Amino acid sequence: MEEDTGALPRKESFSEWYNEILWRAEIMDVRYPVKGLYVWYPHGFGIRKRAYGILRDLMDRDHAETMFPLLIPKTEFMKEAEHIKGFEDEVYWVTHGGRNELDVPLALRPTSETAIYPMYALWIRSHTDLPLKLYQVVNTFRYETKHTRPLIRLREITSFKEAHTVHASWEEAAAQVEVALGLYKEFYDTLRVPVILSRRPDWDKFPGADYTIAVDTIMPDGKTLQIGTVHMLGDHFSRTYAITYEDANGEQQYGYQTCYGISERSIAAVVSVHGDDKGLVLPPAVAPIEIVVVPIIVGKRRDEVLASATALESELRDAGFAVKLDARDMRPGAKYYHWEMRGVPLRVEVGPRDVDANTVVAVTRTGKKTTLDRRGVVEGITSVLSTFGEDLSQAARQAMAARITAVATLEETAEAVKSGVAVVHWCGSQECAEKIEAAVDASIIGSDIRSDLIAVSDGPCVVCGGEGRSALVARTY
RNA sequence: GGGGCAGUAGGGUAGCCUGGUCCAUCCUAGAGCGUUUGGGACGCUUUGACGGCAGUUCGAAUCUGCCCUGCCCCA
Structure with missing residues (x-):
């Protein structure tokens, strides 16, 4: 690999x-x-x-x-x-x-x-x-x-x-x-x-x-x-x-x-x-490694920092987290990039300054940085991870909402499906569905839509003008 | 299903038309040693490939055929 x-x-x-x-x-x-x-x-x-x-x-x-x-x-x-x-x-x-x-x-x-x-x-x-x-x-x-x-x-x-x-x-x-x-x-x-x-x-x-x-x-x-x-x-x-x-x-x-x-x-x-431009972003629930502990090892204080990081790893593991201590002989920055690519939700840094102050630094995969007290670190991390998961849901919902467009004409449909999903009124006939497909380079994929991001309504079919109801038009994989 | 392009080391490329010490080159690749370490370190040494099978030839990454795999366009 x-x-x-x-x-x-x-x-x-x-x-x-x-x-x-x-x-x-x-x-x-x-x-x-x-x-x-x-x-x-x-x-x-x-x-x-x-x-x-x-x-x-x-x-x-x-x-x-x-x-x-x-x-x-x-x-x-x-x-x-x-x-x-x-x-x-x-x-x-x-x-x-x-x-x-x-x-x-x-x-x-x-x-x-x-x-x-x-x-x-x-x-x-x-x-x-x-x-x-x-x-x-x-x-x-x-x-x-x-x-x-x-x-x-x-x-x-x-x-x-x-x-x-x-x-x-x-x-x-x-x-x-x-x-x-x-x-x-x-x-x-x-x-x-x-x-x-x-x-x-x-x-x-x-x-x-x-x-x-x-x-x-x-x-x-x-x-x-x-x-x-x-x-x-x-x-x-x-x-x-x-x-x-x-x-x-x-x-x-x-x-x-x-x-x-x-x-x-x-x-x-x-x-x-x-995922983003830096790599994978995993929700904590599916991440094989939820937390990576990165010791910041500097010269003379190497053993001290490593001991602190190891103790932290055990404590988090005992608390039930999938945690990994990355003690490899590499610069910390290189490790950050490594784990970001693989989508690890949370990175916890332990360096000499943290040992002195009795803290750790937690950084989420999307870059939110929190300094946590070393005592009660399990509670702090639990809360950071749960917020991170909720933030992912919110971001994903917003991204999806931005890709859904309600349209009233075939021209608007053609434009909307270039970058997302169009919601049209459709009478339900295969004939009209085929006309839509021919006109917009996308297909009717479903009716009876259920989504809290889409308001379903009745209206005239975008092709024949007959009685219609909301349906999805999209390019598909 | 139809058409087009491509396959060279872990990744990226050159060489192919015009066969011959061309087994080249680059990298943030691998291995080893040393110095380093709060956001991708550096030096030195070294490893490693012509998609597969046949054919043509004294000689094939290069030419021919078939196959496999990948990418793009059209249906």
Whole structure:
């Protein structure tokens, strides 16, 4: 792993900035020799580990974790016609075992509905088995033909958290969709990433779903990134896979299902939303190192300062912080740059002056400097870190708000989507959506918008003038 | 899916058209030694590459073919 030095490209050149920060901050190494597959550096994986720990804790409230196989027999995979159509061009097939051709080819899961639901059919017998709510965190494979991008568009999604639920009625399933959206909202609140929820147009929903609610954020270049989806499957799959239960009256009924997922795009969002010209900026909740202690070692007082820094490190570790003492033989400035690139939320400096005054100097990743009393340092740091996290949320919200524009004409829409998201009135027809796309080089991505940054209203469709309601128009990743 | 450009050490470049001590050069890269240390220190020594596979040739970073990988534009 190379030492980072020199300036990062400015964040305004987002694409360049993104590519470079991934290796400079040691998140992903893109040099793996297969297109669309990338390697997690330990630091990047540490971020993933903490983020997915949060996600697992949220899921575990109301779901059980499980693990299904990677390979799906073609016979099961091909059962659900609409679903296949949505994925058939992207599936990797295993056709051989050693030198022998397989009787039934095996698909590398692009998503696991067709692996899980045949088993659900076996597991579910009675209404007392419902609701069933399971999830797994697995890798999935999609033969992407568009340009691949680390963490964003992958041929191997390494961190797909997918949940699959079964309920006794359509209404219960629909209620679960709302529960899932609540969990995802909470997840992204913890990551300090602001999101917009909206309902995808019918032609853009998950193959085989009744409807899809998406969770999007807005990237620094104004394009939206879908960082979560929740699908109402209705009884579509349960009819195909014969997921039935006996109700209280002894009648056989089909189950109603939902599924929802989050991938490492969540990490891409954290990196992109918070990062700045100096590197990564991590919310304390996902930082593998929350605090770095930098001893300012000068000549004769070296041992004294080092002892003080070491004692501070232990005290902070005992208090439950992820803390690292950087005692390397380098100039302090070089260390500051090193940890700033990697997004460490808080740096604590201990030098001879601090030893004398019985203080420490705490500097947040965004440059807020506080001198703390050495006694009661845990309380002081807890408070500094919590304020830092809240400040990140606020800054991210403001940045997002600045990229959202309510517009009334196609000309204004075209202008708005160059740097962000436009909110238009739209009648809901595919015909008008296509006209918008043709006119403004961006698409209708959702209606039924839910965001406290967007005021939803009725109004005349921006294309046909018919009755319309607020919808999002954006360029997307 | 269609078109274009590219791949040389950890990173950045030159050399290619016009094959031949050209295995070059730069860096805030790596290793070692010493002096340093409150915002990217300095000196000396040293390491390391022509994307892969075939072909042409006495000889290939350079020419030919295929493949892989990356970037940009269009759909």
